[in-house]
Amino acid sequence: MIRVLLADDEGMIRSALAALLSLEPDIEIIAQCADGQQALTEAVALRPDVCLLDFEMPGLDGVDVAARLRRTVPTRCVIVTRHARPGVLRRALAAGVAGFLPKTRGAEEVAEIIRQVAGGARYIDPEVAADALSVDRPPLTSRELDVLRAGRRGETTGQIARSLSLAPGTVRNHISAILAKLSVSTRQQAVILAEEHGWI
Amino acid sequence: MIRVLLADDEGMIRSALAALLSLEPDIEIIAQCADGQQALTEAVALRPDVCLLDFEMPGLDGVDVAARLRRTVPTRCVIVTRHARPGVLRRALAAGVAGFLPKTRGAEEVAEIIRQVAGGARYIDPEVAADALSVDRPPLTSRELDVLRAGRRGETTGQIARSLSLAPGTVRNHISAILAKLSVSTRQQAVILAEEHGWI
DNA sequence: TTAGTCCGATGACAAAAGTCACGGGCTTAG
DNA sequence: CTAAGCCCGTGACTTTTGTCATCGGACTAA
Numbered sequence: 389m390i391r392v393l394l395a396d397d398e399g400m401i402r403s404a405l406a407a408l409l410s411l412e413p414d415i416e417i418i419a420q421c422a423d424g425q426q427a428l429t430e431a432v433a434l435r436p437d438v439c440l441l442d443f444e445m446p447g448l449d450g451v452d453v454a455a456r457l458r459r460t461v462p463t464r465c466v467i468v469t470r471h472a473r474p475g476v477l478r479r480a481l482a483a484g485v486a487g488f489l490p491k492t493r494g495a496e497e498v499a500e501i502i503r504q505v506a507g508g509a510r511y512i513d514p515e516v517a518a519d520a521l522s523v524d525r526p527p528l529t530s531r532e533l534d535v536l537r538a539g540r541r542g543e544t545t546g547q548i549a550r551s552l553s554l555a556p557g558t559v560r561n562h563i564s565a566i567l568a569k570l571s572v573s574t575r576q577q578a579v580i581l582a583e584e585h586g587w588i
Numbered sequence: 589m590i591r592v593l594l595a596d597d598e599g600m601i602r603s604a605l606a607a608l609l610s611l612e613p614d615i616e617i618i619a620q621c622a623d624g625q626q627a628l629t630e631a632v633a634l635r636p637d638v639c640l641l642d643f644e645m646p647g648l649d650g651v652d653v654a655a656r657l658r659r660t661v662p663t664r665c666v667i668v669t670r671h672a673r674p675g676v677l678r679r680a681l682a683a684g685v686a687g688f689l690p691k692t693r694g695a696e697e698v699a700e701i702i703r704q705v706a707g708g709a710r711y712i713d714p715e716v717a718a719d720a721l722s723v724d725r726p727p728l729t730s731r732e733l734d735v736l737r738a739g740r741r742g743e744t745t746g747q748i749a750r751s752l753s754l755a756p757g758t759v760r761n762h763i764s765a766i767l768a769k770l771s772v773s774t775r776q777q778a779v780i781l782a783e784e785h786g787w788i
Numbered sequence: 789t790t791a792g793t794c795c796g797a798t799g800a801c802a803a804a805a806g807t808c809a810c811g812g813g814c815t816t817a818g
Numbered sequence: 819c820t821a822a823g824c825c826c827g828t829g830a831c832t833t834t835t836g837t838c839a840t841c842g843g844a845c846t847a848a
Binding site: 804 | 819820821822823824825826827828829830831832833834835836837838839840841842843844845846847848
């Protein structure tokens with residue numbers, strides 16, 4: 389019997405997956421969690437064979453949970469995500485996850501992937517993997533990404549500068565460089581572009 | 589037998605719901621669609637008893653589909669949505685939908701709601717309904733909302749002006765009014781706030 | 789009718805944002 | 819060692835935004 393922990397903040401998909409997986413003779417859902425923190429504590433307490441973790445969750449995201457679980461609990465993590473960006477896959481692999489699956493795939497495949505992963509194999513969605521290999525490294529320096537992140541909610545130059553302990557002029561220089569590299573003309577467009585590529 | 593059309597751009601939840609609902613003895617899934625346009629054509633062709641429509645879909649959203657179906661096909665629409673904002677509910681009710689259900693609810697309830705709706709009743713999620721009644725009309729005029737919408741991707745004043753056939757100064761005045769009413773200091777913050785409240 | 793509100797517009801002004809050139813300190817690769 | 823690249827900062831400059839006062843036209847409610 390494969391003991392599975394299921395974490396997804398969306399109740400409908402969580403309960404639907406739980407119901408479907410419970411129909412499988414060799415799979416048992418031992419916990420359902422609505423956020424990352426809860427998933428972490430449950431996983432530590434129950435030591436499931438496999439953790440099926442949604443990426444987008446309030447508080448800790450799925451990859452955060454996998455990373456923290458890595459050295460403490462001998463469990464295999466599968467990340468499931470709505471928007472499978474290369475950046476997310478890279479983060480997930482760095483966190484040592486055993487599986488990576490976008491939600492565009494059908495629910496039928498989930499049980500099979502859980503079996504593979506429980507058996508020691510890894511499963512990475514081929515399409516996302518191809519995307520990630522074919523590149524899309526951010527053309528921005530790490531500091532420029534910091535600035536972009538700090539300003540992603542429409543913060544003013546002064547606010548960004550304060551939150552990063554920088555001079556306003558420095559922030560403006562970074563932003564100017566960002567806009568040039570991304571060939572856009574406002575911060576907001578830069579933020580949107582970067583989010584779409586999974587750079588921030 | 590209740591004939592149901594299912595539309596959701598997320599493959600995993602679509603297939604999971606289809607599998608679960610097919611287990612019900614009195615429910616039959618006659619179509620699965622991945623976007624609004626497809627849902628519309630299938631619904632016209634198949635004339636299902638109930639359409640279960642995701643709100644967030646590329647192209648036409650679920651409410652758009654329901655609105656267009658309204659006068660052409662005698663079917664009852666249920667809108668399912670991830671972020672159940674009051675604005676979305678209002679739009680949905682205006683489009684004459686028979687049911688409204690956030691995805692935070694469990695999948696178990698879906699079958700029962702389909703039965704209720706097929707039987708002629710309406711189902712509106714009580715929590716969302718309470719939210720919608722208790723508050724949150726946009727403090728902006730309709731023209732201000734247009735401007736905000738036109739600028740939601742970080743468009744420049746000139747671009748907004750062109751897309752609405754306005755003078756740049758007019759656009760700036762509207763934006764100035766918006767920022768004052770919303771007590772924020774940048775367009776981007778205004779856009780984010782308005783999106784969170786479902787005003788745009 | 790009148791007052792109020794919204795729309796569109798203009799002009800003037802202040803504040804932010806963006807561009808450019810340049811400097812010094814730091815680390816890394818050749 | 820040197821060159822290159824990044825980081826942080828400054829100062830000067832232009833452009834874009836945001837604010838304000840004001841105007842006329844359309845519509846609505848009292």
